[in-house]
Amino acid sequence: MEEKAKKDMFDKVWSFFASVRLAIFILITLALTSIIGTIVEQQAEPAKNIALLAKFFGDSTAPTVYNIFVKFGFMDMYHSWWFVGLLVLFSINLIICTLERFPKTLRLVRSPLKPLRENAIKSLPIKKEITIKTNLKKAKDETLNSLSASKYRVFESNEENSVQLYSQKGSYTRFGLYIVHISIILIFIGAIIGLQFGFKGFLNIPEGNSYSFAILNTGPLTKAERFEKGRILDTFEVFKSDITLVANRLGLPVDVLHAKMEKYGIRPLGFSIKCNWYNTEYYSGTDTPQEFQSELVIIENGREVIKKVIEVNHPLTYKGITFYQSSYGMVPNAVGVFVLKTTDKNGVEDTLRLRRGESFIIPGSTLKGTITNFSTALARDKQTGALTTYSETMVNPAVAIEFDSPDMEKFTGWILKRYPETGILPGGSKITFEDYWGVEYTGLQVAKDPGVVLIYIASVMMTIGLYAAFFMSHKKIWIRLTPETSGKAHSVRVSVGGSASKNRLAFEREIERIVSRVSHALEGKHPSKK
Amino acid sequence: MNSALFFDISAGAYIAGMVFYVIYLAFRNKTTGMVATSVTIFGFFSQSTAFLIRWVNSYYYWTASNPLSGFIESLLRAAPLRNLYESLVFFVWSLILIHLIIEFMYKNRSLGAFVTPLAALALLFINVSGTSQEIQPLIPALQSNWLLFHVLLSFLGYAAFGVSFGAAVAYLAMVTESRREKPYIFWSIIVGIFLIVLIAMSIDFLSITVAQRKEFIQNYFLKATLRSSSGGIVATSWVVSIAFIFIVWRFGLGIKKILTSLSITPGMLDEITYKSIAIGFPLFTIGGLIMGAIWANSAWGKYWTWDPKETWSLITWFVYALYIHARFVAGWRGKKVAILAVVGFVAVIFTYLGVNLVLSGLHAYGSA
Numbered sequence: 001m002e003e004k005a006k007k008d009m010f011d012k013v014w015s016f017f018a019s020v021r022l023a024i025f026i027l028i029t030l031a032l033t034s035i036i037g038t039i040v041e042q043q044a045e046p047a048k049n050i051a052l053l054a055k056f057f058g059d060s061t062a063p064t065v066y067n068i069f070v071k072f073g074f075m076d077m078y079h080s081w082w083f084v085g086l087l088v089l090f091s092i093n094l095i096i097c098t099l100e101r102f103p104k105t106l107r108l109v110r111s112p113l114k115p116l117r118e119n120a121i122k123s124l125p126i127k128k129e130i131t132i133k134t135n136l137k138k139a140k141d142e143t144l145n146s147l148s149a150s151k152y153r154v155f156e157s158n159e160e161n162s163v164q165l166y167s168q169k170g171s172y173t174r175f176g177l178y179i180v181h182i183s184i185i186l187i188f189i190g191a192i193i194g195l196q197f198g199f200k201g202f203l204n205i206p207e208g209n210s211y212s213f214a215i216l217n218t219g220p221l222t223k224a225e226r227f228e229k230g231r232i233l234d235t236f237e238v239f240k241s242d243i244t245l246v247a248n249r250l251g252l253p254v255d256v257l258h259a260k261m262e263k264y265g266i267r268p269l270g271f272s273i274k275c276n277w278y279n280t281e282y283y284s285g286t287d288t289p290q291e292f293q294s295e296l297v298i299i300e301n302g303r304e305v306i307k308k309v310i311e312v313n314h315p316l317t318y319k320g321i322t323f324y325q326s327s328y329g330m331v332p333n334a335v336g337v338f339v340l341k342t343t344d345k346n347g348v349e350d351t352l353r354l355r356r357g358e359s360f361i362i363p364g365s366t367l368k369g370t371i372t373n374f375s376t377a378l379a380r381d382k383q384t385g386a387l388t389t390y391s392e393t394m395v396n397p398a399v400a401i402e403f404d405s406p407d408m409e410k411f412t413g414w415i416l417k418r419y420p421e422t423g424i425l426p427g428g429s430k431i432t433f434e435d436y437w438g439v440e441y442t443g444l445q446v447a448k449d450p451g452v453v454l455i456y457i458a459s460v461m462m463t464i465g466l467y468a469a470f471f472m473s474h475k476k477i478w479i480r481l482t483p484e485t486s487g488k489a490h491s492v493r494v495s496v497g498g499s500a501s502k503n504r505l506a507f508e509r510e511i512e513r514i515v516s517r518v519s520h521a522l523e524g525k526h527p528s529k530k
Numbered sequence: 531m532n533s534a535l536f537f538d539i540s541a542g543a544y545i546a547g548m549v550f551y552v553i554y555l556a557f558r559n560k561t562t563g564m565v566a567t568s569v570t571i572f573g574f575f576s577q578s579t580a581f582l583i584r585w586v587n588s589y590y591y592w593t594a595s596n597p598l599s600g601f602i603e604s605l606l607r608a609a610p611l612r613n614l615y616e617s618l619v620f621f622v623w624s625l626i627l628i629h630l631i632i633e634f635m636y637k638n639r640s641l642g643a644f645v646t647p648l649a650a651l652a653l654l655f656i657n658v659s660g661t662s663q664e665i666q667p668l669i670p671a672l673q674s675n676w677l678l679f680h681v682l683l684s685f686l687g688y689a690a691f692g693v694s695f696g697a698a699v700a701y702l703a704m705v706t707e708s709r710r711e712k713p714y715i716f717w718s719i720i721v722g723i724f725l726i727v728l729i730a731m732s733i734d735f736l737s738i739t740v741a742q743r744k745e746f747i748q749n750y751f752l753k754a755t756l757r758s759s760s761g762g763i764v765a766t767s768w769v770v771s772i773a774f775i776f777i778v779w780r781f782g783l784g785i786k787k788i789l790t791s792l793s794i795t796p797g798m799l800d801e802i803t804y805k806s807i808a809i810g811f812p813l814f815t816i817g818g819l820i821m822g823a824i825w826a827n828s829a830w831g832k833y834w835t836w837d838p839k840e841t842w843s844l845i846t847w848f849v850y851a852l853y854i855h856a857r858f859v860a861g862w863r864g865k866k867v868a869i870l871a872v873v874g875f876v877a878v879i880f881t882y883l884g885v886n887l888v889l890s891g892l893h894a895y896g897s898a
Contacts, residue, residue: 020860024852031848031877038838038885078836191834200832283595283667290595291670312670313829324831447831455833459820466812502808505635 017096026090033086037077040069049075091188098181105178109171115157115164116478116497124478124497126508128515131493134522136163136483139492143479146517150510152477162482173472174501179465186458194451199267203323206331206441210274210299212240214321214446216265229264232257240272269321269446271300276307277435278328278442280394282418287395292325294442320448327443330376330393336438338371338399345428353437362429366405373400374436378414387414394440398422399433474501477511494518533587534663536580537619541653543573544626548650551642555788563639567630570646574626581623584610584665591665603675607668611681614886615663618656620681621882622649624689628809632693632802640792641802644696651728655883658734676825683817688878690810691850694803695875698868701799703785705865713865718782720872722775729774730755730767800864803871804857811850818843842881849874 016022040049046066053069054062073080121127132139140163147154152167201214213236221229232250239245247257261268276295283290291311298306298318308316315324340352344364352360359370377391378398390396398416403425415423415433423431477498484491496515500507550566553559588608593599599607610616629645656663699717706714730752737754753759755767822840827833834840853870856862 020855023855024860027848027852027855031845031852034841034845034848037836038841042836078841286667288667289670290667291673311673313674315828315831322831324829326830445831449831452827452833455827456824459824462820463816466815470808470812 014096014100017093018100020097022089022093023097026086026093030086030090033077033083036074040074040077042078043076046075087188091185094181094184098178102178105174109174113155113166113168113476115155115159115166118480118495121478121480121495121497124499125504126496126498126500126511128496128511129493130515130519131484131491132519132522133489133491135490136481136492138522139481139494139518140165142518142521143481143494145521146514147477147479149517150514162480164478164480166476166478168474168476170472170474173468174474176465176468176470176472179461180469181465183458183462183465186454186461190451190454190458192451193454194449198447198449198451200449201265201267201446202326203273203444203446204327204329204441205273205275205294205444206334207275207277207336207438210272210297212236212269212272214267214269216267218263218265221264225264228260229266232260232264232266236266236268243268267446270319271298271305273298273323273444275442277437278440279435280328282395285418287391292328294325294328294444296323296442296444320450322447322449324445324447325442326445328393329441329443331439331441334439336436338374339434339437340399341432341434343430343432351434362425362431365425365427365429366407367425367427367429368404369401369431370404371399372402372412374398375400375414378416394436397433397436399436401431473503473507475499475507475510477514533580533583536576536583540573540577540580543569543576544622544646544649544653547573547642548646551639551646555640555643555792558788558792566642567633567639570626570642571630574623574630577619577623577626581610581619584616588612588665592668595667606675606678607673609678609682611678611685612668612672613666615656617681617685618652621685621688621692622652624686625649625652625692628686628689628693628806632806636798636802638792638794638798640789640794641693641696641700641799644700645693647724647728648692648696651724651731654728654731654735658731671829674825674829676821676828680817680821680825683813683821687810687814687817688882690806690813691875691878694806694810694871697799697802697806698871698875700785700789700794701796701803701868702865702872703782704789704794704796704799705868706783706786709779709783713869714782715779716869717872718779719775720876721782722771722778725778726771726774727752730771800868803868804853807850807853807871807874811854814843814850815847819847839881839885842877842885846874846877846881849877 040052049069050062050066053065057065069075073082077083116124143165144154147165147167152169154165154167157164157166199214199216201216203211203214205211213233232246235246235249239249243254243257247254250257252260260266274297276297278294279292280289281291281293282288293309293311295307295309296316297304298316306316306318310316310323310325312325315322317323335355338352338354338356340354340360342350342352342360342363344350344362346364348363350363354360354371356371356374359368361368375387375389375396375398376393377389377395379388379390379396380386381388396416396418398414400412400414402410402412404410413422415431417433417435420430420432423433425431475498477496480495482493482495484493494515496511498507498511547566547570550562550569554563554566585605585608588610589604592608593604596604596607611620625645626649629642632641633639699721702713702717703721706717708714733754734752754763756764756771758764758767822843823833826835826840849870853867853874856870857867
């Protein structure tokens with residue numbers, strides 16, 4: 001008795017989850033609720049969204065509405081319990097629906113095709129009939145040829161005086177929709193693996209520096225916590241990835257350090273990453289960036305393992321951790337090194353690395369240069385004609401050099417990186433401004449996501465599945481050959497019937513081709529319509 | 531050579547084509563129908579020429595600043611699908627292509643009256659929104675092999691959805707019997723809104739100067755009417771719009787008679803609707819969602835961030851997934867699924883333009 005009740009209960013739950021109505025309900029709900037998160041800015045500063053809400057609800061009620069929204073998780077809704085719950089429900093529904101229907105499809109695909117009776121062939125959705133002057137054997141051979149030319153594996157059945165050839169193609173395309181459904185589940189699994197075993201962090205590395213950890217986003221920290229976080233990071237800088245040494249230095253047990261690192265979002269990489277340089281390449285003569293590039297070096301156990309220039313769309317991966325070029329900026333109050341290339345009048349080149357205020361002798365001359373000034377983005381003001389700096393980032397860097405020579409009066413010239421001709425000196429030598437190194441940092445997105453492999457596999461599966469489900473069809477064809485005699489003439493009546501799971505028009509044309517190939521081979525002309 | 535001339539010719543041809551299709555629908559004159567089709571085909575070839583010329587020009591533009599780039603790489607980077615202007619142009623091209631295929635497959639040109647206005651809408655939007663038509667340098671994020679395939683397949687998908695929208699609206703117009711019926715009210719309002727936007731953009735087009743067109747997208751869209759700075763004009767525009775929707779609602783039943791007399795059957799429209807969706811859905815899923823996610827992962831290390839563009843494309847996907855399941859599994863038929871097809875395309879428009887106009891995100895490049 002109890003067993004039966006249990007079974008009834010199970011059946012009820014099963015049929016609830018197996019129902020298409022549930023699927024439809026979930027799809028509608030997901031579509032409608034997803035809209036909320038595109039209007040309310042997600043994971044944003046409260047003030048921003050309160051201002052947005054004030055437009056609809058007025059200034060006085062906006063904070064109250066905001067708090068209600070927070071309770072419903074609208075401010076981070078794609079991670080809220082109810083939205084995740086909907087996705088879980090969606091997955092269960094998808095799995096159960098798939099399990100429910102799969103056996104039927106399997107039976108359909110596995111069941112062998114059987115010959116049909118004359119009447120049954122005539123009642124198929126696609127049918128065609130012609131009569132050809134030939135004998136049965138020839139007609140059969142040509143039909144077999146024609147079918148195998150269209151890649152059909154043909155079965156044969158002999159009846160009283162007629163022959164029936166039948167075949168099917170693409171029965172496996174009925175699995176297409178299951179492949180799509182499974183790939184959606186795989187995407188969910190991949191996402192969960194990514195969340196569980198991966199991380200997404202960032203790292204801003206000034207030129208010439210190296211780090212051995214990534215920073216993850218955390219909740220807001222107090223001032224004391226921020227201070228402690230900074231101390232841990234500084235210690236890491238000294239001891240690199242060696243957690244024991246870091247813990248010793250900080251006077252903390254290793255497990256306490258681990259807990260603190262977790263809290264502050266400090267994720268050790270297991271190796272160090274160094275930024276040799278960062279550079280923004282501009283389309284010539286414009287302020288439109290062409291490429292953001294950083295040269296990165298992976299250092300493990302004190303040894304250089306990999307050196308690579310990364311760009312947007314071309315990241316660097318080492319030991320499952322990938323570094324993406326994502327931003328850049330100026331290091332506050334940094335003092336850098338000017339990298340200048342000198343070319344004397346005979347074409348001999350030399351590279352100089354100098355700080356501001358330092359002097360150098362232009363090779364092959366008596367000219368002495370002194371670096372006196374620098375601008376991140378030099379421009380001449382159109383109205384006043386004065387020189388100005390129009391951007392805080394190195395859009396159009398320029399260095400001012402004061403030239404001094406026994407035979408000339410002192411003069412100062414600006415040399416722009418973008419315009420090499422600004423560095424041509426009287427007397428034929430040249431100075432090229434290569435870089436002001438050590439003042440920029442590269443902003444890297446750091447990600448480890450072991451689930452991505454699964455996402456890629458699922459993507460390939462989904463593509464194949466969608467192709468099979470929407471662009472291919474399960475086609476069945478029956479051809480019955482009946483010899484007919486009228487007087488002395490022998491002829492064979494060819495009756496064709498077919499069905500396709502979709503795109504009937506295309507299959508009709510295919511059948512047309514198969515039949516015309518047969519009649520063409522036997523009679524040398526196109527089939528006569530009957 | 532300049533692609534603009536060929537493009538202008540094609541735009542003129544499409545708009546003429548739309549006028550002829552509508553006249554054909556109204557007067558059922560065979561010659562007019564032939565003219566509509568011929569003009570549209572002519573426009574299509576002209577636009578294809580423009581597309582190729584632009585591709586070649588962009589190729590030289592790209593190789594000028596990237597001399598080391600190989601032939602295939604340059605070809606991929608130069609594909610003219612790189613900003614809002616180019617994508618809109620390609621949308622129009624795909625829409626006309628799919629429309630012409632359907633016209634020849636079904637040997638019935640009446641659908642043209644429902645599809646060509648969408649092309650006209652897009653063409654006007656290009657002019658009014660002030661999208662830059664210059665060949666622009668490719669920003670670093672877009673320098674990826676995924677760009678061509680992602681955009682190409684997404685927009686073929688969008689165009690197929692556009693055709694399904696036209697067919698679904700025509701279907702609803704044919705099967706609704708009374709003005710009080712909800713599906714009737716639904717389609718007449720949707721058609722009313724589309725026509726109002728079409729007319730309002732035409733007014734924008736006539737009222738703005740060439741200099742103004744170079745400015746930013748949000749500045750001129752519907753500024754002459756519904757978003758005017760003068761309160762009087764705004765109020766008048768709204769009143770006129772509502773009156774217009776009322777007129778569509780009042781006289782919409784007439785469309786049914788016209789369509790029936792053109793030997794269009796609701797069955798045919800229903801078939802065109804679901805066949806277009808059956809083409810659009812896989813293209814959009816593969817090109818838009820899957821390739822977009824893979825590209826995002828290789829550029830930013832995140833394949834899904836719930837950015838508004840991503841979310842809206844997922845919403846669109848939900849709506850069409852709903853259409854397919856409702857129709858093929860739950861056995862919904864007729865008006866209910868036709869309404870879903872209409873809603874789906876509204877979601878497409880929002881994914882494509884609404885997000886860039888109203889919201890912001892990683893795809894912000896589309897707004898320049």
